[in-house]
Amino acid sequence: MNKELLQPVSGGEAKAAQPDIGLIYKQHQAELKGFISKRVSFKEDVEDILQNVFYQLSKVDLIENPIEQISAWLYSVTRNQIIDRARKHKEERLPELNKNSDDDFLLDITEILADTDDDPETTYLRSLVWEELEMALS
Numbered sequence: 344m345n346k347e348l349l350q351p352v353s354g355g356e357a358k359a360a361q362p363d364i365g366l367i368y369k370q371h372q373a374e375l376k377g378f379i380s381k382r383v384s385f386k387e388d389v390e391d392i393l394q395n396v397f398y399q400l401s402k403v404d405l406i407e408n409p410i411e412q413i414s415a416w417l418y419s420v421t422r423n424q425i426i427d428r429a430r431k432h433k434e435e436r437l438p439e440l441n442k443n444s445d446d447d448f449l450l451d452i453t454e455i456l457a458d459t460d461d462d463p464e465t466t467y468l469r470s471l472v473w474e475e476l477e478m479a480l481s
Contacts, residue, residue, distance in 0.1 A: 362405050368397055371417055378418065382425050388432075392424045399424075 372393065379389045399420050403410065410416045455468050 364397065364401050367400065367413060367417075371414065372397075375417060375421055378421060379425065383428070388428060392421065392428060395424050396420050 375396065376389060376393055379392050380386075383389050383392065396417060400417070452472055455465065455472055458465050458469070
């Protein structure tokens with residue numbers, strides 16, 4: 344156990360104290376962030392994983408279950424978090440819109456609003472467009 348984690352008790356003997364998670368965070372967050380960044384594509388995921396690692400650390404009672412090698416433990420939990428995130432987020436990315444898609448979108452909206460056909464589908468689409476426009480403007 345680290346000597347800075349020992350605090351003298353009134354009888355002169357040393358008693359283990361709960362380590363300062365903030366201090367551990369300051370010491371290891373930069374290197375863990377770099378480690379995660381090399382393995383994860385999105386910055387938001389890097390932040391989430393780092394937060395989860397230190398959340399896991401905060402849940403451990405370090406007095407009853409001391410961690411001998413805190414750095415090794417942090418990297419182990421980080422690797423597990425990265426693997427878990429990869430398993431959960433096998434989402435497909437949305438297709439990239441081409442540069443003319445804004446023009447195409449506006450033409451589609453204009454056609455729907457200007458269409459004089461009163462079939463149920465067109466009427467429904469027209470009402471949806473108007474609702475979205477009203478919400479966007481309010």
